[in-house]
Amino acid sequence: MADGLASWNDTPARAAILDFVARVTTDGSPDFVPPAERIAVFDNDGTLWCEKPMPIELVFILLRLAEMAEKDPELREQQPWKAAHEKDYAWLGEVMTKHYHGDDADLKVLLGGVLHAYGGWPVERYITAADAFLRAGHHPTLGRLFRDCGYQPMVELLRVLTDHGFTNYIASGGDRDFMRAITHDIYDIPPERVIGSSNGLRFEEEDGSLVYLSEPDVFDDGPAKPVRIWSRIGRRPILAAGNSNGDAQMLQFAGGEGRPALRLLVLHDDAEREFDYTSGAEALLETARAEGWTVASMRDDWSTVFAEVPAG
């Protein structure tokens, strides 16, 4: 099984994973879990692929806002269309800085624009656009396609789990239908196993289409994650992996009375190969240390971060 985790160093994090998978899959082991109950849930942004300097989904939305501003001069005068149109990354960067200092005024302005970006679009049109963006777009600093931004050690972990009878799900704060465009190719996770946030949808009886509303439906973060995992799966996961405070409840939910659980946290401490930050993950890191959850340090536990991609 260790061969399947070739991008992991031989450290306690890898040992904890190998030990857990062996315990729950070995017939006769006191921790044996039948295959149907081997549910694993993974956050996406920052856990399976990178989320810096900004979430990949935000790049997609900003392109759409710029496109809207291009067609409508009035939009160019108001945020967030103005910043998207002028590629004003300073304003966008300030949004998150202010947020971390407790000022959410600009964040609300940004989210207001995000809600309107795809209002009235049928779901099929949105998925086609997300798919095209994800296949062709390049990460702004890593010099690789977005679709090659998945963490190789996590892709290996997903594969080892599948090979051992687990069923993997994504449970992320990211947009559900955006992720669905690419999760099968990168993670071998089909659309029906992607749980995420979404705007509302309306069924149009005139033509049988399903279109996005410009209003939120669910924000899949924090305590909403266990609720949504149960709603979708009807089982409690035995493995949960995340990287930020919004994943704490999902990790806590794993296991349950008398059942084993592996709770895995990806720590971004590798400025050289990826990014180095704990902002937004402070509380989760504290809980992980207090509870003895497994922390995977990108710098120390991963020999490879990204798969080598053929030049082309």
Next chain:
Amino acid sequence: MADGLASWNDTPARAAILDFVARVTTDGSPDFVPPAERIAVFDNDGTLWCEKPMPIELVFILLRLAEMAEKDPELREQQPWKAAHEKDYAWLGEVMTKHYHGDDADLKVLLGGVLHAYGGWPVERYITAADAFLRAGHHPTLGRLFRDCGYQPMVELLRVLTDHGFTNYIASGGDRDFMRAITHDIYDIPPERVIGSSNGLRFEEEDGSLVYLSEPDVFDDGPAKPVRIWSRIGRRPILAAGNSNGDAQMLQFAGGEGRPALRLLVLHDDAEREFDYTSGAEALLETARAEGWTVASMRDDWSTVFAEVPAG
């Protein structure tokens, strides 16, 4: 394939099913659909099992309300606990009669009680109770266990679809977690493929449990069905089956631009072997006739309604 539908008579309804499955699964057919996209969705009450004289779930809830009234004399003085405690089926029957005549006052009283029946219960406790009820309880008039109330022709259809690479889901107005207790055994449909209504849930950070709130979350009926199907699966079904007005939009949603679809309606016209009613299905029947959707008459198209059960 016809052998798999042994409880269906050799009529146009069966022919329509056989023709559709052949068209979408035959390589080179212009209507060929790849296995991953062969999604079939089924309503439950009245489509896969019987819903008369009252939905099976309502029997379960009334037992719980009676149990609550047993412990609390004050509840015995108010509806719907009073009717549940006194087994006052006349009051309960009047609720639906009044509803069909446009008077929902008592229905709101009943639903108010339903919302409180499991408030504060952890999901695992609820599923255990539903499971015990469904395994041991008897249908009030059909002389069989609830778990033997599935329609044999529909169980056969589910199996034929599975054998031909389809993935079957339930998309029902019934309570999601109630259905989950039994759908695997009756229909070979696991909990993650059950879409239904639900009360709200709250994650308790003290002990990591997930408990029901006494408030509704989603009511999975009418235009909500296509929305919820997309949210859960991320694909448009190519086969949809239902039996009441609340299934119309789900049937309309099946297929989509340039893709084949089978829309199947179960018609309850067999007072002898099951029940004879169209109340609540009038609009759907009209649409089915206008659009040429497939109608399965219980009386004419099904040679067997329920599987024979070993005496015991």
